[in-house]
Amino acid sequence: MRHLTFVKKIQLDGNPCPKCIQVEERLARAGFLQRIDAVVIAREDDPHSPGAQLAAKHGIHQAPFFIITDDTSGELQQTVYTVYLAFVKAAFQSTAANTLG
Amino acid sequence: MKIETTKTAATTQLSQKIADSEVLLRDALTEFGRGQIALSFSGAEDVVLIDLVQSLGLQVDIFSLDTGRLPIETYEYLEKVRKHYQQPIELVYPAPEGVEALVKAKGLFSFYQDGHQECCSVRKVQPLRRKLATLDAWITGQRQDQSVTRSEIPPRQLDESFSTDGHELIKFNPLALWTSAEIWQYIRDYQVPYNPLHDQGFISVGCQPCTRAVGPYEHERAGRWWWEEETQKECGLHGQNVIPLTPIS
Numbered sequence: 001m002r003h004l005t006f007v008k009k010i011q012l013d014g015n016p017c018p019k020c021i022q023v024e025e026r027l028a029r030a031g032f033l034q035r036i037d038a039v040v041i042a043r044e045d046d047p048h049s050p051g052a053q054l055a056a057k058h059g060i061h062q063a064p065f066f067i068i069t070d071d072t073s074g075e076l077q078q079t080v081y082t083v084y085l086a087f088v089k090a091a092f093q094s095t096a097a098n099t100l101g
Numbered sequence: 102m103k104i105e106t107t108k109t110a111a112t113t114q115l116s117q118k119i120a121d122s123e124v125l126l127r128d129a130l131t132e133f134g135r136g137q138i139a140l141s142f143s144g145a146e147d148v149v150l151i152d153l154v155q156s157l158g159l160q161v162d163i164f165s166l167d168t169g170r171l172p173i174e175t176y177e178y179l180e181k182v183r184k185h186y187q188q189p190i191e192l193v194y195p196a197p198e199g200v201e202a203l204v205k206a207k208g209l210f211s212f213y214q215d216g217h218q219e220c221c222s223v224r225k226v227q228p229l230r231r232k233l234a235t236l237d238a239w240i241t242g243q244r245q246d247q248s249v250t251r252s253e254i255p256p257r258q259l260d261e262s263f264s265t266d267g268h269e270l271i272k273f274n275p276l277a278l279w280t281s282a283e284i285w286q287y288i289r290d291y292q293v294p295y296n297p298l299h300d301q302g303f304i305s306v307g308c309q310p311c312t313r314a315v316g317p318y319e320h321e322r323a324g325r326w327w328w329e330e331e332t333q334k335e336c337g338l339h340g341q342n343v344i345p346l347t348p349i350s
Contacts, residue, residue: 018112018116085152
């Protein structure tokens, strides 16, 4: 089973980071947002927030980022994506080949 | 741990441009099905179009005009883009007899004396016409800020240059309202591969003999056909942008 995680950052002013907003909007327009299993928050003012912990665990220094957790092979595999298109292709490959018209 | 963010006011502006372009691309690819529409990739910053389409989870056929005179960096870049996006890029070539006749009659660099239109016609316009005759719509990376000839292009238009009496052709320009700065912000933010010539001072990239690097504060199209009048700097692919010259007296 695959599990898709979207980690976005909440800044000190309480707002999501602009790039996080941009990426979330793109996910929504593409119809992918409802297929994300978990949206995890990395709070700039809280290094113990779930997203900040994920960032530390995977050595990520930039938000937003994505994690695909896959245990279909019987072994738990986690892949981190900081490039939006790379995540889209990895997560939605079958539908990413979708053709309209 | 401190997590960096892309935090600029420009990001908000770019978000709107991305949204508008994604809507236009989706609409275009809904209205025109596979085989009816294709994306014209010049081997430069219009790579953003490919990134936008694929980020929507959509596919579009891509073609590029290989004039035979492109810089080696552009050929290498075309290959890089093909592999990066895992998508074929159809290369469209000029008719050999046309090139042979031109070179035989005028040599390899006649454009410096006679203007670029004749060579562009043989190497770019005629092959494009042949390709577009198989389509009902095409997608280009034209932007309003690229030149005086492009300052009024709309996101969607009837292609007056390549439509015929029996065949109406629609041209989509999803990047029409983007600025060069926004294009480059997107390329950086989304780690899009770009033509290495841009790092050497080339902004607008075309054929090797007709493209050069530009200096600080020079307009991006200043590096194209620099020996010619500004208002005539179109190769013919977007001929309807050209303002007809009128005699002074």
